[in-house]
Amino acid sequence: MSSFLYSLGRAMHRTRKTVIGLWILLLAMLGAGALLFSQDMDNSISIPGTESQQALDSLSATFPQVSGSSAQIIVVAPEGETVTDADIQEPVEAAVDTLSDIDHVDSATSPFDDTVSGSINDDEDAALIQVQLDGSTFEIPESTKTALQDAVADLKTELPDGAQASLGGELFSQEMPTISIVEGLGLIVALVVLILTFGSFLAAGMPLITAIVAVGASMSLILGATAFTSITSTTPMLALMLGLAVGIDYALFIISRHRDQLRDGLDVRESIARSVATAGSAVVFAGLTVIIALLGLGVAGIPFLTVMGVAAALGVGIAVIVSLTLLPALLAVSGERLRPKQKKRTLDDGTATARPNRFFLGWVRAVTKRPLVTIIGVVAVLGAASVPALGLKLALPDAGGLPEDNSARQTYDLVSEHFGEGYNGMLIVTGPIITSTDPLGLMEDLGDEIAELDGVESVPLATPNETADTGIVQVVPEHGPDSDETKALVHEIRSMHDYFLDEYDVDLAVTGFTAVGIDVSAKLGQALLPFGLLVVGLSLVLLTMVFRSIAVPIKATLGYLLSVGASFGAVTLVFGDGVFAEALGVARTGPVISFLPIILMGVLFGLAMDYEVFLVSRIREDYVHGKSARRAIETGFTSSAKVVTAAGVIMIAVFAAFVPSEDVNIKPIALGLAVGVFVDAFIVRMTLVPAVLALLGDKAWWMPKWLDRVLPSFDVEGEGLARELELAEWPAPDARLAVAADDLSLRVKGEEILAPTHVRIAPGTVHAVRGDSARAVTALLLAITGHLPNATGILKVNGLVLPSRASAVRRSAGYISLASSGQPITDVRAALAEKPRLLAIDGMDHVTEPAQRERLIATLSKAHSAHNAPTIVLGCGAASDLDIADDETRVDDLNSRSLVSEASA
Known part of the structure; x- marks a missing residue:
């Protein structure tokens, strides 16, 4: 990964103007597509297969008059009068006739109709006009809604002074969210934090530019997708919120690494390539965890939630791509202007080093001085903060959650006051x-x-x-x-x-609407446990791959659960119990949107892994490079804490800016994410994590060898790239060798199979590997074709360093054994037909029949003389009389047993 990203960074520097131009063109095309094809959002929430949805679908065919959406008009008489008075009843009857003639109105039922009951309250001071429509809420056009509002406005003018007429009901129970200047405050805070972090307006502006480009592209795709599928209004808001947050943070990590390297004297092109390779690898991993968690929302089996997860994942994915392509191009255009001033101190030995941040150094020393006390304190505080979450109640939003100045909310309150709350949930x-x-x-x-x-x-x-x-x-x-x-x-x-x-x-x-909401909440509740197990299991596997440790993933996962618990607790306190509800503009306390827990768990998982990777990877990088466990915690923490702090503050600001939103769906999600990020970044990752690592010491990085072999490696720290850069000019600056190896050796279960061997093979030649030990010959051939990752020493094949580039070597190199081949000529021809750059042919001594041997030599000679001839390496015994090789390598006689499978293993 790091090697690929290194090449990508160099390519983005080389083609910087083209890359910037292509992104501008792509953004313009996507924006035009969104304007041409976008349709209205659909906030209808349903779950196919539930009892309520099946019954509703059946009613649409057998009883369409009651299957569509509905509206409700409440008329309240002035004090001292009743709705049966002529000056009220007559305008109401006339309004019912007017309402019945409106397009898409199936029926309007007068409260004075003898066939219905309950439309006039016991005090006779309020009456309900029920309006039944012929389609779902989001199939009814705005013209019908406007006509209904006009009819109610006319009714108000006909009623006596002091009377009220208010329009609401299911049709008006939800409002489409809009982007306001309040959401922009998050970007202003982000800009301030970036300026303080980088000390440069140019560097601070780049994360905002790339985040806005990523959000613009993803929002255009989501809006364009409304032409093909139903998308709720919460979906683009969630994608916008997440896209801004991760887009800024991902760019922040790459720019921070780039400026650190420029400060150390690296030239611009090399610094960009290395930044994309190292910080970019962490960005790819972090982005993948967020994307996988969001796609995991499909576990619930609820279509609207799956669409929401896919759309949000799309936004995160585009943010990653922009960070790896457009950002390096912008860095290349900025050139030397991003190089910070030197702020280094000179050590006693005369070397220069970056001055550590005193605050963060003091902080990490404080939390690791008595690690057990820190751990107990953090767990106790976050455990207590999670307790309110036990009272979290879930439901679908209705008009009761709208702002108090909204007509549908006023209708909801009037109905509750005069008829009882149940009339709002029929x-x-x-x-x-x-x-x-x-x-x-x-x-x-x-x-x-x-x-x-x-x-x-x-x-x-x-x-x-x-x-x-x-x-x-x-x-x-x-x-x-x-x-x-x-x-x-x-x-x-x-x-x-x-x-x-x-x-x-x-x-x-x-x-009915209420029963559908109950079924949706129940279905989401059932999906929460499997989704949680998926997220926790994924966390353990991914982090084990990254950190090659058992303790670190367990610690990270437990910390994530503490963050989620505290986030749920904060949401319950505000939206359930009313703590700070008025200050945060909460219209009504009670249950929160049903899909909040699963959204919070998915998003916080990805964000928690972001901070875990960016912080702990620096600590591990210092540890594997020779520092003690305690010293690595201090140096790694101080190297990354400033950036992680800035990233956390930016994410909190972006999420908090959406808390004042009037969208009852996004409001609790935004608060939960803001609290969750604060807890995870500053309490869990920057307090609990160093304390746990300090308590465990070297044991934190222990991992069973068998597990290390089984799990694939995700080189977030760029160790493989560092090795490649170190060997870039080895064995000589201009050497063009197919194979170069020094001290290449192999041990299997403590037994030495291949003694330290030195190899130099020119490209396009035929080279023989001779030895009395067939195992040693086989081991060498397997190693140079990328099949022995546990071989030690220095090895480059076609310019690629092994074992980090073993997969690339295997794609261009082939290995065949003639030891047990019944058709050696056919096998060799088939291997050559795949046009490998390097072909290793083992067991040449086993072809003993003279005619076969001559044909084999002829086949190899023909391949050797062809244009772009492959490098051919032949394995044979020390006494073999094979004479077609241009050069040869001898391996020591170690063991007479010939067990290819053992060497391969």
Whole structure:
């Protein structure tokens, strides 16, 4: 990875103007596409397969009059009057007629209609006009909404002074979020932090530019995708929030490494390449963890949540690509202007070194002085902060969560005041009644049965459809739509399914907006555990790959769980218990959006891994380069703490800027992420992590050898690249060798298979490897073709350093053994047909039949004389009379046993 990114960084420097131009062109094209193809957002939330959704889908075919969205108008009489007074009843009746004539209005029911009950309250000072529409909330055009608002405005003018008429209901229960100047405050804070971090306006502006480009591209793709799929309004807001945060942070890490290297005297081109290779590797890993966690939202099996995760992951992925392509091009254009002034101190031995930050040095020494005390304190504090999360309640948003000056919120409050909270969460009980000989009587009996249940306020309507094959019962609960009592009522009605089936031969189901919300919350709750296990398991595996340690991943995962718990606790305190609710503009306390926990867990996982990688990788880098465990903690921490602090502050600022948003979906998510990042960056990663590493000492970096061999390596610190740069001019500055090796050796289970061997093979030649030990010959051939990563010594094949570039070597090199081949000529020709740059042919001594031997030599000679001839390395015994080789290497006689499989292993 680091080698590939190094090459990419050099390429971005070389083609900087082209890269910048291509990004500008791409952004313009994507923006134009979004303007041409974007459609309205769809905030309808459903889960295919749930009882409520199946019943709703069935009603759309059998009883379309009640399957669509609805609106509600409440009329409140002036003090001392009733709604049955003529000066109120007559305007209301006229308004009902007007409403009935509006496009997409299926019916408007007068509160004075004899066929319905419950539309006038007991005090007769308030009445409800029910408006049924012929489509879902987001299928109804704005023209219909405007016509409804105009009709209610006309009604207000006709009512006597002191009377009220307010429009709301399901159709108006959600508002589309908009971007305001408040969200821009996060960028201003980010700019200030970047200026303080870099001390340069030019360097500070680059992360903002790249983040805005990434967000612009991702938002254009998301908006364009509305032409092909349903996307909720929360989706682009989440993608925007995440894209800005990670886009700025990823650029920050790369620029910080670049300026450090410029300060150390590296030239611009080399510094860009190394920054992209090292910090860029960490950015790729961090971005992948966020992307995988977001894509993991699909575990819930909920379409809208899957789309949300894919869109947010797209935003993060584009931020990574921009950081690895556009950013290096901008750094190249800026050139020497980014080189900071020298601020170094001279040590006693005369060498210069960067001056450590006194604050961070003092901090890390303080938290590691008594590590056990620090660990206990952090766990106790975060454990206590997580306790409120036990009271977290979930539901889908309704009009009760809108701002108080919103008409739908005012309607919601008036209905609750005059009729009771249950009128805002009406349930629909429905089922087929095709077998009934008395559909009207059947529905009346069902309505009476349901009306007697605990928690039912009233049953305003129980009727069959026009064809008498489907019936509905409208049920008004005693409590609000997001209350535990209403949830219990839904479960009780469903528990009586078999009773209604036996007694009335009706297969009843509960649906409606409230029931859909209850089902969505339940489904999300069930998905939380498997998603959590996926995230935690992924965390352990990925971090083990990165840090080659057992303790570090376990510590990182436990720290992540503490961060999540504290984040949930803060959300519960504010949105559930009302702590600081007024200051944060929370319209109503109670349950929060159902998908908040799974979103928070996924996003915080990725962000937590960001800080873990950027902080601990520096500590590990110093440790593997020879420093003691305690010293590595101090130097690694002070080297990265400033950047991690800046990154944390920027993310907190970006997320906190969305807390004042009026979108009831994004508001708690933004608060949870802001708190979660604060806890994870400053309490977990910068306090708990150094303390745990100090307590464990060298044991923190222990890993079983068998596990180290099994797991792939993700070279975040760029150790492989450092090795390649170190050997860039080895064995000679202008040497062009197919194979170069010094002290190449191999031990298997303590036994020396290949003694230290020196090899030089020119490209395009035929080279013989001779030895009395077939195992040693085989080991050497396997090593130079990239199949023995555990071989030691220095080895370069076609300019690539092994073992870090073993996979690239294997793609251009081939190995075959003729020891047990029945058709050696065919096997060699097949291997040559793949056009390898290097071909190792083992077991040449096993071709003993003269005719075969001559044909084999002829085949090799032909390949040797061809244009762009491959380098051919032949393995044979020490006494072999093979005479076609241009040069040869001899290996020591170590063991007479010929066990190729052991050497391969």
